[in-house]
Amino acid sequence: MPDVLRPSKWLHFNSRLLAAATLAGLLSLSVCAQQAAPPKPVIVQPGAPGQPTRELPSTTRATLPPGSPADVQFMQGMIMHHAQAVEMTALIDSHTENKNLRSLGARISRSQSDEIKFMKRWLTARGQSTEHDMSGMKGHDMPGMDMSKHEMLMPGMLTAKQMEALRNAKGQEFDRLFLRGMIQHHTGALTMVKDLFDTAGAGQDAELFNFTTEVDSGQRAEIRIMQTMLGEKP
């Protein structure tokens, strides 16, 4: 606190200090002026390149870009998609002793469970159902979509037949099927992200944008690791 705010220091003066008091008063004003010199922070909004920057009122508040139904459908579909990855990784412990695969599976399981949680939070916070409604789904030509046996699958999801084959395999055969299956599964997630951003007005929500970008990069990286693992044991 500046000295000028401690009146006790100043109020004990006698009548002969009139001049001094006046001076002190003026001084304190000038100190005040310095204190107040940095004005309140300004809020400004630049224009397009070459255009002027304009000042906004201090009461300006943020607004959000519009949400899109495609965002909601994406999240609902991805929950279902991720759930299958978790189901696949749950087979690992009883089906193979491969240490690298066990470690990879544990990480995929953890990541995808955590992401399911995130997607449910995202949907619930926006007052949306966490269940997927297939009727509104677009892109019926997506790879992995297999409608022939009334299976409703998101892109890249393993069919009932593929899941069955995985459950029945053991050891090296399981490893191979798991890695191929998970590569197919992850690749489907990349398709889902691409389709989302190919939809007008979609993906403007910051959290959704970051999440999808992360799913995209994270799964690309994991696909690469799995491809390397497949290559190591032909």
Added chain:
Amino acid sequence: MNRVQNIAIRLFITCLVLCAGLVTATLAQTPTPSPSPSVEVKVDAKPADKAAQADPFAPEPAGPLPAGMTGSDTNDPRAKLSPGMFDAGEAAVGLKHVLLLKKPDIFQLGSDDPNDPKVQKMLGQMGAPPEELAKLPKTTQLVIAQLAFANSDMAFQGNHLFQGNFYGLNIFDISNPAKTKLLSTIVCPGGQNDVSVYKNLLFMSVEQANGRVDCGTQGFPPPPPAPKPTGPDEKQPLPPAQKDRFRGVRIFDISDITKPKQVAAVQTCRGSHTHTLVTDPNDKNNVYLYVSGTSFVRQAEELAGCSGEAPDKDPNTALFRIDVIKVPLASPQDAKVVSSPRLFSDQSKLDALTNGGSHGKDGAEKPQATDQCHDITVYSALGLAAGACSGNGILIDIKDPANPKRLDAVNDPNYAYWHSASFSNDGKKVLFTDEWGGGLGARCRANDPNKWGADAIFNLENNKLKFASYYKMPAAQADSENCVAHNGSLLPVPGRDLEVQAWYQGGISVVDFTDAEHPMEIAYFDRGPIFANMLVLGGHWSSYWYNGHIYASEIARGLDVFELTPTKNLTQNEIDAAKLVQVSELNVQNQQKIEWPRKLVVAKAYIDQLERSQGLPADRILALRQAVQGAEAMKLSATEMAKLRNLAPSLETAARAASPADTTRLLALADIFKHPEH
């Protein structure tokens, strides 16, 4: 008292009142006083009960620890801090919290009251149906748009700190760090809005789909729903191109610090997740920006020439490359992309390995090689850059800045996502980070392995990267704290490799990686979770040392300022020596070589280190200290200078038998003794 006296007193009191008013007004926007810096551990909230399990917001503990892995330390004082937005429990060692400057209102929901119409309006904008909203817990309603207003990365110049925010940018006056002041808030949404600064120019990365050329906040309204595709072969129609959309790097003129003016907006196909300022020692007229895009490739109708096809289908694909922007300093409005180096070009050989899957349709089983960098750190003094590129860490030759070339690439089975990199000052080590989960998830729980979401330290020899060890902030964090390795900078203590690093809600950790095989934490700061019962995005995005203080960008809370305090692992001399390093600008990803003056305090720092490492016996340490004290007391008189000089040869002899770190210290110490500076 006579009348004149009365007038004088009145005048004086008026001045006081006036001044008090002004000071109060000033204080209203000045720092929140920091709570006690000492370790302050409160008991955490009780574990979520069964009812909460059904709640999608209830945080979830990690599954069992995978075999052979070690988790995080639950006995650490940081493991059980009490929750709170602005009153969370805190724990610190070796770091003194100086202040927290809260985010300005415009970068927040702007209300603590869920019933405030502002909050309801914001929720409406997010598309929530009112009847569903009514069912949400009130606290939830307050915290759902966090990332749209998240603070991001920082840059520094002179007395100014630039802090990006997904919604724009804040500029602070840090001439007195303990009284850091907000000068200006710039509204310009687009995320992440990572910033760099060079002279009168400021650069900002934009990637998100709502970014507009004119910094508008309205985004792009979705068109009316298109008719559903009728047949299985009918392609989804492309969305309309948005000529006003901006994804790339904005360039501002900051000559008027409170009113930056946009002078250029360089569009790129994938936008700019981050960028790195690159200066060419041989070219003073231009600077370069390496643009790392990690997001979707936009359609050619929106930006000509953009293609997201696989390289075998389109050799001009925007994947598998970075973009290089050249900025002419005399005419920044002419900045443009001058090259798009394919740093990953020979890595798509893995094609053959995965073909022949049961799903024969296009794209179902195409290989996904690394096709992007997340962040690149350049070290122009060495002509090198380290790229953290999704599935790989890569080493790049940047001697020709417009045409970088890959020298080496590594991957790691424990690494999910290569995020960022720092060189040691001598360029012999690289510290990479793995942002497993992208920072949105809780990944430092008791059962999260300490090799996942960690730093990986590599030795760098003959342009080859060789793995040495992992480092992860050791304290277990709550299930409701997003936590993983994130951005940091070197801390310029001579004789040691120290990094001050942000771990989101895991706080700040200072790691010593002088011994690449055995990294060790020497200081930390941490707060409890924002909420105990729900993961709310927050924590430190980045923590950087700048001219004597540590500044940390807190995603949800604001801007933190710290000072180092001495501990057995870091002495006052070492801190004082670090404070000697003063720079006029700091863009952490454009790493500058640190050089220390040959001052006696630097010598004292080395002596402290030699004592700690037992690199010299106690009697010699004492003799060295006495010689330095003598020289200080006599203000480097000729006699004392001669005494110091005479000690140098014995130090050089000792260096021959010392460990690599102590060799460096002994030789540097001998050098100071030979030519000490005032």
